[in-house]
Amino acid sequence: MSLKLCPTDVLMYIMSFLDNKTNSNIVSTCRKFREHGKNNGYLDKIKTDYSVDMRDFISLFCIHAKTIKTVTMDGFENPHLWVPIFRENMFFTHCSFPMPLIPGKGGRSTKWIVITDYHRYKNKLTLEINWEDFPNLEELELYVHDVKITGIDKCEKLRKVKINTINYKIIGNVSEKNLWPLLLNPPRKKRRFL
Numbered sequence: 716m717s718l719k720l721c722p723t724d725v726l727m728y729i730m731s732f733l734d735n736k737t738n739s740n741i742v743s744t745c746r747k748f749r750e751h752g753k754n755n756g757y758l759d760k761i762k763t764d765y766s767v768d769m770r771d772f773i774s775l776f777c778i779h780a781k782t783i784k785t786v787t788m789d790g791f792e793n794p795h796l797w798v799p800i801f802r803e804n805m806f807f808t809h810c811s812f813p814m815p816l817i818p819g820k821g822g823r824s825t826k827w828i829v830i831t832d833y834h835r836y837k838n839k840l841t842l843e844i845n846w847e848d849f850p851n852l853e854e855l856e857l858y859v860h861d862v863k864i865t866g867i868d869k870c871e872k873l874r875k876v877k878i879n880t881i882n883y884k885i886i887g888n889v890s891e892k893n894l895w896p897l898l899l900n901p902p903r904k905k906r907r908f909l
Contacts, residue, residue: 735760756782764789769797801825809833815843822848828855835860846870
């Protein structure tokens with residue numbers, strides 16, 4: 716059986732196991748695969764920084780919206796405003812969040828969030844997240860000045876936590892160490908809990 720005769724959903728499933736470079740090569744092999752890539756997308760990871768034109772990023776994101784699993788944004792203020800839909804893995808490096816992080820419906824599919832603000836001593840911003848929008852969140856990594864944790868108990872599937880603020884540090888597995896009391900009432904002195 717020729718790969719050209721495969722239904723679109725089977726082809727998308729096969730391509731989900733391949734990396735971006737291999738998928739790009741497959742799409743460039745023939746007209747049918749190029750049309751498939753144009754209509755359904757083929758990238759599973761997308762990365763942008765402040766030097767990329769945001770219109771280009773959003774159009775690229777929308778073309779590959781069905782296949783993207785990981786979004787990495789670097790060097791933005793309020794980067795969540797530029798992401799049309801939150802995906803399974805969201806990485807915000809060197810980003811600041813003066814506004815609350817509210818992803819909308821797309822946050823329901825998010826399983827891993829990493830937020831790193833390397834200017835946390837200069838920015839001195841408190842990160843506010845609408846935790847109700849992340850019911851399937853499994854891993855959380857925050858390196859920020861401060862974070863408002865009220866409502867984190869809405870993340871019922873949360874199992875790994877790394878929170879590093881100027882006031883406290885919490886690292887561990889939620890299920891094994893029973894970190895819910897610490898997450899709901901974080902200590903105000905800089906301590907490490909393992």
